[in-house]
Amino acid sequence: MMANQSIKNFIAVCLLIFTGSSLQAQYVSDITYPDKSAKIISDASLPNVKYGNTITTEDMKKQLFEIASDRMAGRETGYEGNVLAGEYIKSQLQSWGVKPPKGMNDYFQPIALTYTSWDKTIVKLGEKVYRNLWDFVALPGKNNEILAQTINEVHFLGYGIQDKGQKDYSGKKVKGKTILINEGEPMLNDSVYALTGTTKPSDWTLDKKIELAKKKGVSLILVVPTDIKATLNDNRRFVLSPMVELENSVGKKIDGPNVIYISSGLARDIMGESGVAGLEKARTEMAAKGKFKKLVFTPVLQLEFTKNQRLIEGRNILAFFEGSKKKNETVIVSAHYDHIGKRGDVIYYGADDNGTGTTTLLEFAEALAKAQKDNALPERNILLLWMTGEEKGLLGSQYYAEHPIIPIDQTVVDVNIDMIGRQDDKYEKKNEKYYIYTIGSDRLSTDLHKINEDINNKYSQLILDYTFNSESDPNRFYYRSDHYNFAKKGIPAIFFFSGVHKDYHQPGDTPDKIMYDKMERIGRHAFQLMWELANRPERIKVDGELKP
Ligand SMILES: [Zn+2]
Known part of the structure; x- marks a missing residue:
């Protein structure tokens, strides 16, 4: 099993489909006890x-x-x-x-x-070293290799949503860039989602956000999950044990941006002090107008991700x-x-x-x-x-x-x-x-x-x-x-x-x-x-x- x-x-894919259909099939779900009055066949001359x-x-x-x-x-x-x-x-x-x-x-x-498993997963800011499954998590099956490089430009894109009332991409050029987004979607209060105006979330799943980022030509998405501990736990075994795929897919490229989940601590380090101040300003703009002017952080972020296959x-x-x-x-x-x-x-x-x-x-x-x-x-x-x-x-x-x-x-x-x-x-x-x-x-x-x-x-x-x-x-x-x-x-x-x-x-x-x-x-x-x-x-x- x-x-x-x-x-x-x-x-996750199935559930989307299920919730979309109003007719849910009914299958037998009770218990059948054997009919004790039935004649038991035990004639050993029957083959x-x-x-x-x-x-x-x-x-x-x-x-x-x-x-x-x-x-x-x-x-x-x-x-x-x-x-x-x-x-x-x-x-x-x-x-x-x-x-x-x-x-x-x-x-x-x-x-x-x-x-497929990771060989190297290097994330450094200056001299500070961050660890996979601790400060971030990146799945070998969902990412392409990243040759050693330094990233000096990280575009903050709110929730990474482009929709009525939430236009995170408006006015931003992100082709070939790294973006930083939050998981989930904005809330009006504890239980009401801003996009739907109800207690039900919109259809802006992470997959949909990744799909949009792919269309926009984003090269790397840094995602700050709502619950990093849960994200680390859920993905631990996909990092610790190799991902196994049918057929020979050695060297096969994943079509789309790389996706790395990062802790809010690492996100803050990437932003730096001025970035955090900028974020406050963006939040105020967002609340007032449903969008904000661009916000770009300028870290010295060194990355290197290589695989064993x-x-x-x-x-x-x-x-x-x-x-x-x-x-x-x-x-x-x-x-x-x-x-x-x-x-x-x-x-x-x-x-x-x-x-x-x-x-x-x-x-x-x-x-x-x-x-x-x-x-x-x-x-x-x-x-x-x-x-x-x-x-x-x-x-x-x-x-x-x-x-x-x-x-x-x-x-x-x-x-x-x-x-x-x-x-x-x-x-x-x-x-x-x-x-x-x-x-x-x-x-x-x-x-x-x-x-x-x-x-x-x-x-x-x-x-x-x-x-x-x-x-x-x-x-x-x-x-x-x-x-x-x-x-x-x-x-x-x-x-x-x-x-x-x-x-x-x-x-x-x-x-x-x-x-x-x-x-x-x-x-x-x-x-x-x-x-x-x-x-x-x-x-x-x-x-x-x-x-x-
Ligand atoms: Zn099993």
Whole structure:
């Protein structure tokens, strides 16, 4: 499961779209308890039951202790542990006699990834040195390199807005210049925004301001945030760990001005004493006329920003089982196998996230390999997909969705598994472990939702909790795992997840804390669902649309 912060920018865009639409989709968000009166199917002469039963707590435990071992070192994409995890999965597939997908020499789908981090971030005023993540923050992914230079001209531009009643650019020539602006927008009082005259802000987001500055030819924007501490915290990990992008983007230029957030202390130092006096005058003018004459500070501001970039090969892993009849229809079951690696010497094992999904797919591969030997595979094809780069921003699934080995229109469904081995607070308090948060099932296909409920009653008897399926879920889990990249392509997707816990993205997410019996039950449920989706006469229908 990807950290919430990673999707912050992405969500900001989405929220704009959401608030713009009056019709918000309603998705199921309650809890379905299993029908205890339903007849449980356990006849082991049925192939689905027979092969499903090969998924066992013992096997899962054995596999997960490998996947979440010291040797795999947290499986971070771009690091050795991730490569080792891939080799391990491959060795298991080979041991069960699984062949690489048709047309591929290996199980691996290579993915070019560019890692970008800062090499130097030098900001100096005279002899005074300022520090990244302390006095300022600049993101390597949002800035071009700045070769060593001295800036002697900084144009103050208020809020950097050009609108009725706020004309920060009027009368100012800023092409090729550095500007200093405040985050946010002017307020009439504590709660009323000047531009709208209401308690709602205008649409002058920072992105819009940057877009305008780009049009005006500004070369560098210094932004004073309303809350520098929050800005530093929100962006810390984007500075400390490299930014990862799909494809080879080494040396690629960002089209637009550089943007550096600076503390108000640094802003004052840039202004100097006379600048602060000038600012007072500008404020008075602004209040009276809605604009002010130009205000230019003349610091001796030395800057140098250089980057480290490296090109890495990430890998998705694919195991393909050809169906007995419907060879133009494929069911995908997916799980990401990467995690967040190490911080210093401390390993973040990622046993639950997502050693559990990785292991479950290994169990599926073993079961399907047996079925294949017995000539007992279901009618449709099944593709098991272990994805990389999930923790870097759902990159492996994005890559697969853009470079599928099965045409998108022949892909029936994605069943995604990410973290199914622990309890969250809610269910720990209830002392209940046989539950699963089910997300996305009704968004694109009512069939998928119904079939999952039906399979649950017949085989698994889990509590199906749809709380996180609600469009108003503040965690926005629907957008935080790999299935989303399939849903975006119109492929119905269902996501199984047992919730976050105190060890989520912590070194304590270790295999000894996994509830293997729970994992077996959920794993078998997903297996039965997969089998039904692959074997039922009719392909599930798409009757929903992904709301933007
Ligand atoms: Zn995660």
